[in-house]
Amino acid sequence: MSTPLIEIKNMDVAYQKQLVLSNISLSVFEHDFIGIIGPNGGGKTSLVKAILGLLKPVGGSVKHSMNSWEIGYLPQGNQVDxxxxxxxxxxxxxxxxxxxxxxxxxxxxxxxxxxxxxxxxxxxxxxxxxxxxxxxxxxxxxxxxxxxxxxxRLLILDEPDTHVDNQFETELYALLKELNKTITILLVSHDIGIISPYIKTIACVNRDLHYHASNEISEEQLKVYNCPIEIIAHGPVPHRVIKEHIHK
Amino acid sequence: MDLLHLFTYGFFQHAVVAALLMSVTCGIIGTYIVSRRMVFISGGITHASFGGVGIGYYLGFPPLAGAATVAVLAALITENLTRRKVMRNDSIIAILWSLGMAIGIIFVYLTPGYAPNLMSYLFGSIITVTSTDLWLMLALALTVTTVFTLLYRPILYVSFDEQFARIRGIPVMFINYLLIILVALTIVLSIRTAGIILVLSVLTIPQNISNLFTNRFSHIMIGSVVFGFFASLLGLVLSYYLDIPSGATIIFTLVVLYLVARLIKVVIFGR
Incomplete structure (x- = not known):
């Protein structure tokens, strides 16, 4: 296999002295389109920032086979004034x-x-x-x-579909699919249902990372991956699969 | 006495040149301060510098040199401690703010005899600027203008989104430290004309007037220089005829100008 663009090995990331990512490994190859999903506070943004070099890992390593300015980055909406x-x-x-x-x-x-x-x-x-x-x-x-x-060479988008209209959402993902012919993409999202047709593989992030080499994932797998998110199904009839309440 | 005659006086000519140089420097640096929401940091640096004024009096060197040293030091400490997240940013500022004032008061008290011109450091005295002051102000105005002309884009991009700028390989730290030093020096040289208590207004009111009519960084800078100079000139003339303190009159004029601009905006643009 070719050399990965990004190679993360056993990485630990801490934010204000609290460990937010623990023992993460991930390799990003040319033409990948990885959906990064996981619950809020699970460390999705920290992973992105570690890849961008904005957060220094406290353990393990992140290797780039390119320069930071060869990465295109769309931050979460609240980052700028x-x-x-x-x-x-x-x-x-x-x-x-x-x-x-x-x-x-x-x-x-x-x-x-x-x-x-x-x-x-x-x-x-x-x-x-x-x-x-x-x-x-x-x-x-x-x-x-x-x-x-x-x-x-690599495009990283952190929740690009927050506060946007439906029309733009559709256009955005169509555009990303087109761009993916030449550009590697990492897409952070809270909505696996929407991004699923566009992405190629899934990374579930919740303190640890589970790589799933397909664009479809079931709720059982999410559970195994320790990735408690709701699966919102998108179809002609909008419906939502919500996890059962567990009564003790 | 007619207005034109006033402009033949040496002291008044000095004051006009000082007003122009202050408007250029503060117009540009003030836009940076307001856009990055650094008004409180600037207040901290301003008041901390009074410590330098006091030490200057006590040890017998020019108070302005003392103020400059302390202001730059306070600016660097604030920037550094904030970056390293050692303390809450606003707490660091509050401590340096009051510590500087305290040191100033102690040293002025310890200085034997009466401290001449102490009031002029607190409230400014644009009509007593010396030619040395003017040369220093000219040097700073030229430096600030050059830096903002040549580094306009990096400064704008770092101010807007520091993290993105870092990814693009822009030396964010260099820009931040260079600019905070220029902010400190601008404050110190404006103390001579506007005073410690009043200097924040010349760094913020012209910007807010411009901001009523434009939302572009470069246009706010240019507008601030124009509005700042206009208000200073008007304030100077008024203070002369009404025989009231110049610094305070300039600030008052700026605020009135802001209100008039707001009114014009509402009447003409309907919002």
């Missing part, structure tokens, strides 16, 4: 910045890439709008454009 005085175009262009460059003005190729990214996410009309005046969906589109503008 949504009233910061910055426009859609400026946010998207920040995905092209690399290292410390002193520059005045903009270049043709930079402008071209920004236009193309705006077009991809359907925000052409709003390019000069401050982010404070965007809807939840428009904001996520902006963040997605910032993540993909540099044509990254």
């Amino acid at each position: 949504e009233n910061f005085p910055i426009t859609v175009k400026e946010v998207i262009a920040s995905g092209l910045e690399h290292g410390l460059k002193m520059r005045l003005g903009t270049t043709k190729s930079r402008q071209h890439k920004v236009e193309k990214a705006l077009e991809t996410v359907g925000l052409k009309a709003l390019h000069s709008r401050p982010i404070g005046e965007l809807s939840g969906g428009e904001f996520q589109r902006t963040m997605l454009a910032r993540a993909i503008i540099s044509s990254p």
Whole structure:
């Protein structure tokens, strides 16, 4: 097998002195599309941050066979100040910045890439709008454009479908499927039902990690994996499979 | 006396130049402070610097040099302790804020005789700026303008989303420390003109006036320089004719300008 893009071995991650991930191993290969699922507080975001180098593991190792700026990243919505005085175009262009460059003005190729990214996410009309005046969906589109503008080798998305409209959700996953032809994707989600048709494999994260080499998973398996999430089934008739209450 | 005649006085010319330089520096640095929600940190640095003023008086070196040293030190300590999550950020600020004031008061008390100009450090005195002050202010205005012109993008990106900037390989620490030092120096040189008690207003009110009409970082910076200079000039003239303290008059003018701008916004733009 080829060398993995990311190779995590026996990694422990602590957040404010509390162990949130314990003895995790995961290899991410080119063209993977891994859905990272698990309960809230189970360590999904910490895993992402460890891969990005934003959190230092307290044990084990994370090896990259690429540079951090070859990763496109869409953070969880609450990470940035949504009233910061910055426009859609400026946010998207920040995905092209690399290292410390002193520059005045903009270049043709930079402008071209920004236009193309705006077009991809359907925000052409709003390019000069401050982010404070965007809807939840428009904001996520902006963040997605910032993540993909540099044509990254690996794309990591942390709950990209929070606060977005249904239309964007559908467009988003169709776009990701298209991008996955050339880009490796890690997608954090709380909703395995929605992402299931698009992802190739599943990683269940709840302090430990269980890798599941298929895009379908049953509730029994989730239980075995210590991954207590609700499975929300999506079909023509919306229904929801909710775990039985256990009475003691 | 007519207005034009006023501009022929040396002290008034100095004051006008000081107002211009202060507006440029504070307009730019204030936009950074307001956008990153660093107003409280800036208040801490401002008040901590009074410790340096006191030590300066006691040991007989220029109080402003003492203030600069302490302000930069307080800025670096705040930044460092916050980064390492040693303490709650607002608690660190509160401690440095009051510690600086306490040291200042003790040393001013210990200094034999009357401390001249002490009030001017607390409330500012733009009409008594010396040419040395003006040269220092010019140097800082040029430095700040150059840094923000050349590093505009990295500064904007780090301010907006530090983690993303780090992934993109932008030296986040370098930008943060460079900027907090510039914030400290801006505060100290503005103390000469606006005073410890009043300096926060020249770093925040012009920005909030601009922010009423634009939501772009660069436009807020430019607008703040313009509004800041306009209000300072108007405040200076008013303080002269009404024979009231210049620093306080400038702040008062800024607040009135803000209210007028709000009113204009409501009337013209309907919101």
